[in-house]
Amino acid sequence: MAVIPLVRPTLTLLERTYLPQIASGLKTTLKHIFSPNVTLEYPEQRPAIPPGYRGVPTLVMDPNGREKCVSCQLCEFVCPPKAIRITPGEIPADAPTGHVEKAPQAFDIDMLRCIYCGLCQEVCPEEAIFLQNQYSMSGYTRAEMVNHKDRLYELGGTLPDSHHKWDKKLAAEKSGPAH
Amino acid sequence: MATEIAFSDSAAKSARVRPAPGAGQEFETEKMSLSMGPSHPSTHGVLRLQMELDGEILTKCDPVIGYLHRGDEKIAENMTYNQFVPYTDRLDYIAPLANNMAYAIAVEKLAKLEVPARCQAIRVLTAELARVSSHLLGLGAFGIDVGAWTVFMYAFEEREKLYKLFEELTGARFTTSYSRIGGLQRDVPEGWTGRVGAFCDQFLPILEETLALLTRNKIFMDRTVGVGVISPADAIAYGLTGPNLRGSGVGLDLRKDKPYSGYEQYRFDVPVGTKGDCYDRYLVRGEEMRQSIRIIRQVLANFPGGDWYAKDARKIFAPPKDKILTSMEELIQNFMIVTEGPQLPAGEVYFEAENPKGALGFYIVSKGGGVPWRLKIRAPSFANLSILPKVCVGCLVSDVVAILGSFDFVMGECDR
Numbered sequence: 001m002a003v004i005p006l007v008r009p010t011l012t013l014l015e016r017t018y019l020p021q022i023a024s025g026l027k028t029t030l031k032h033i034f035s036p037n038v039t040l041e042y043p044e045q046r047p048a049i050p051p052g053y054r055g056v057p058t059l060v061m062d063p064n065g066r067e068k069c070v071s072c073q074l075c076e077f078v079c080p081p082k083a084i085r086i087t088p089g090e091i092p093a094d095a096p097t098g099h100v101e102k103a104p105q106a107f108d109i110d111m112l113r114c115i116y117c118g119l120c121q122e123v124c125p126e127e128a129i130f131l132q133n134q135y136s137m138s139g140y141t142r143a144e145m146v147n148h149k150d151r152l153y154e155l156g157g158t159l160p161d162s163h164h165k166w167d168k169k170l171a172a173e174k175s176g177p178a179h
Numbered sequence: 180m181a182t183e184i185a186f187s188d189s190a191a192k193s194a195r196v197r198p199a200p201g202a203g204q205e206f207e208t209e210k211m212s213l214s215m216g217p218s219h220p221s222t223h224g225v226l227r228l229q230m231e232l233d234g235e236i237l238t239k240c241d242p243v244i245g246y247l248h249r250g251d252e253k254i255a256e257n258m259t260y261n262q263f264v265p266y267t268d269r270l271d272y273i274a275p276l277a278n279n280m281a282y283a284i285a286v287e288k289l290a291k292l293e294v295p296a297r298c299q300a301i302r303v304l305t306a307e308l309a310r311v312s313s314h315l316l317g318l319g320a321f322g323i324d325v326g327a328w329t330v331f332m333y334a335f336e337e338r339e340k341l342y343k344l345f346e347e348l349t350g351a352r353f354t355t356s357y358s359r360i361g362g363l364q365r366d367v368p369e370g371w372t373g374r375v376g377a378f379c380d381q382f383l384p385i386l387e388e389t390l391a392l393l394t395r396n397k398i399f400m401d402r403t404v405g406v407g408v409i410s411p412a413d414a415i416a417y418g419l420t421g422p423n424l425r426g427s428g429v430g431l432d433l434r435k436d437k438p439y440s441g442y443e444q445y446r447f448d449v450p451v452g453t454k455g456d457c458y459d460r461y462l463v464r465g466e467e468m469r470q471s472i473r474i475i476r477q478v479l480a481n482f483p484g485g486d487w488y489a490k491d492a493r494k495i496f497a498p499p500k501d502k503i504l505t506s507m508e509e510l511i512q513n514f515m516i517v518t519e520g521p522q523l524p525a526g527e528v529y530f531e532a533e534n535p536k537g538a539l540g541f542y543i544v545s546k547g548g549g550v551p552w553r554l555k556i557r558a559p560s561f562a563n564l565s566i567l568p569k570v571c572v573g574c575l576v577s578d579v580v581a582i583l584g585s586f587d588f589v590m591g592e593c594d595r
Contacts, residue, residue, distance in 0.1 A: 002430070002435055002448060002449055003430035003448070003449045003450075003451055004448045004449070004450050004451070004466075005428070005450075005451055005452075005453055006450050006451065006452055006453065006459065006462045006463065006466060008453065008454070008458070008459075008462070009394060009395050011395060011397060011400070015395060015397060016397055017397075018397045018398065021395065021396045021397060021398070024391070025329070025392055025396075028329070028388060028391075028392060029329055032333075038336050038339070050346055050347040050350075050368070051368070052347075052350045052365065052368070053346065053350050053351075054349075054350035054351050072514075074513075074514065074517050074518075077517055077518055078262060078517050080258060080262045080263075080265050080266065115265055115354065116351060116354065117264075117265035117354070117356045118350060118356065118364075119261070119262065119265070122364075122497070122500075123513065123517050125503050125504065125510055125513060125514075126504075127504065131350070163504045163505060165504065165505065
């Protein structure tokens with residue numbers, strides 16, 4: 001049967017004296033007093049963060065210490081609350097990573113605007129921006145709440161790279177014309 | 180000189196049926212206007228009630244809304260379809276997973292996309308978990324409103340377990356942003372379905388224990404039985420949906436009547452009230468949680484494998500990530516989709532889903548291209564609150580608190 005009418009209880013004379021409910025309510029709460037704690041003593045105890053958690057967005061480096069971001073500004077474009085601001089910069093041609101050509105000159109994420117949605121990580125074609133485990137941010141001023149490039153790399157650290165696409169490009173360039 | 184009238188509780192109750200003061204009055208009285216909210220613990224957010232009181236009895240009640248207006252509908256016109264997903268979290272923020280799903284299905288209807296069975300099953304699963312989470316909050320908050328603190332504590336303990344599950348699935352506890360057009364943000368993690376099953380097993384006894392604190396409780400019944408009665412005709416006329424409509428005895432449930440996302444495969448009952456008072460709305464929510472667990476168990480018992488993202492949607496909405504990193508075509512396509520939006524056909528669609536609060540509808544007008552030309556959100560809380568001026572008149576101020584609690588509305592959705 002699809003639709004079921006709900007039965008409304010009729011109280012017995014005893015129940016109408018309020019007493020049985022008070023007694024059974026106290027019994028329930030007493031039982032819970034002696035059950036194990038469900039709370040954490042934050043911040044001494046911290047909850048376990050599952051993999052894939054969407055915490056504070058960070059920038060990461062590849063295992064060679066190269067900054068992975070190539071300042072394509074796609075995250076800046078997709079960011080729904082417009083929290084990201086990037087100033088693209090050039091990498092000098094004679095630098096060891098000169099073949100990558102571009103890196104951000106400035107990269108600011110305004111954590112007062114960020115909504116931790118993870119779209120930046122989703123669209124990034126370089127796997128350079130990641131939402132990692134940190135979840136609490138605080139500061140005394142608005143300016144403190146803007147994460148600049150240095151801070152973003154400090155938070156992000158180094159992550160393994162499975163594609164090595166820029167290394168492959170360099171190898172192709174060295175071995176002859178790529179196209 | 181001020182005249183002091185001490186009404187006992189029972190006297191106040193009898194005063195409810197007293198005719199409006201008029202003839203035979205010895206002193207001059209005037210009506211008092213009282214503003215409840217926008218920051219009042221029992222208005223669940225930022226609802227303001229402009230009330231006109233005759234003594235303790237309401238003669239007029241005007242809800243003043245809009246304190247949480249963010250212009251979501253206008254915001255939608257300025258961004259691509261996938262970019263709007265995080266904004267749907269913030270409609271009914273108690274059940275973001277259900278909103279994500281409703282929005283995704285609406286856009287998929289416009290794009291004429293079919294999502295795979297696994298995606299549908301995950302969506303049903305998350306929507307029902309969201310319903311349990313929302314009703315638990317509704318129950319707990321209703322408990323507090325009428326003076327039952329313990330219920331709130333037990334309800335929140337269970338919600339915490341649900342939040343842990345959501346966190347593991349989506350990466351966020353509260354603002355999940357889980358659906359994508361044509362699919363999901365990601366597949367379910369290893370072992371997650373098992374943990375959902377374990378949650379269901381331990382949840383049912385706790386739910387019964389929590390409900391037992393209220394169902395036959397004389398104090399609770401004194402506060403709710405016969406208070407805020409809505410007739411079925413009124414409920415339909417004011418456009419009520421969800422548990423508030425079913426509490427009045429109208430068995431409309433979009434999951435049954437217009438099944439979407441594979442709801443037709445699952446067996447569940449639609450509970451309806453008989454009297455339409457606050458107590459019936461409470462009973463309906465309690466029973467709906469049991470039914471939700473029933474649906475979740477059916478989904479888990481027959482969990483489909485395969486893709487969780489529609490193949491066609493990959494071309495329109497999001498190329499697979501590993502392809503973006505290695506293939507030039509997908510990389511360019513990714514840039515095009517993000518900057519210009521997915522290219523959808525022109526047309527108009529309306530889709531509404533049975534959310535925990537009622538029917539959440541999205542009406543999308545597209546003139547083709549990457550952004551909606553107009554996106555109208557039919558928010559259930561907005562429609563549900565429209566009946567307040569009718570239902571509150573003649574009540575005591577303390578009854579208003581019980582009525583608001585039984586309505587279980589969210590202002591994020593009402594004001595949008």
